[in-house]
Amino acid sequence: MRLLGSGLRCVRGGREIFSCLDFEASAGEVLAVTGRNGSGKTSLLRLIAGLLAISGGSVSLEGGDAELTLPEQAHYLGHRDALKPVLSGMENLGFWRDFLGGEAFDAAESLAAVGLDHVGHLPAAYLSAGQRRRLSLARLITVRRPVWLLDEPTAALDVPGQSLLCGLMRDHLGRGGLVVAATHAPLGIEAKELRIGGEP
Numbered sequence: 001m002r003l004l005g006s007g008l009r010c011v012r013g014g015r016e017i018f019s020c021l022d023f024e025a026s027a028g029e030v031l032a033v034t035g036r037n038g039s040g041k042t043s044l045l046r047l048i049a050g051l052l053a054i055s056g057g058s059v060s061l062e063g064g065d066a067e068l069t070l071p072e073q074a075h076y077l078g079h080r081d082a083l084k085p086v087l088s089g090m091e092n093l094g095f096w097r098d099f100l101g102g103e104a105f106d107a108a109e110s111l112a113a114v115g116l117d118h119v120g121h122l123p124a125a126y127l128s129a130g131q132r133r134r135l136s137l138a139r140l141i142t143v144r145r146p147v148w149l150l151d152e153p154t155a156a157l158d159v160p161g162q163s164l165l166c167g168l169m170r171d172h173l174g175r176g177g178l179v180v181a182a183t184h185a186p187l188g189i190e191a192k193e194l195r196i197g198g199e200p
Contacts, residue, residue: 009056039197041182085125
């Protein structure tokens, strides 16, 4: 499986963010997208996820499920944790499992895997920022998808949380998945680098 970007161009609000951008990531690889603030790291992830229109070029997934689009085979984890604050951790995962469909795993096991089994009954609004981030990570393993698009995935995570993230990524890569992560900080895992924009 390979994720390919060719000649990608992104325009937002009438301003060109980047152009002529090429990249490639294969199964078992992490592609770390780096660059200064405003260079287009988040925009690139959102283009791949189908959340922004591509202004030029193309992005494709080779070797994926031919019956599904690229966005249907990808998880996008953005800056904001996509959680309903009034729902418990378990209910949030149940919502995503039902909404996303596909190959689903037990939500209770996913909560345990991210160290939240003791607070899974609490509304997400009661969780700390780091716990909410862990709950978002649990979504990645509750419904399996081969492409993970992670925007600053270590944000709000303490050192054990960062180690947990590395373990989840390694397991995902071992299953033949791939990761594209926009980051300012080291991910703690071997990665190819794609730098967007010049020096500040």
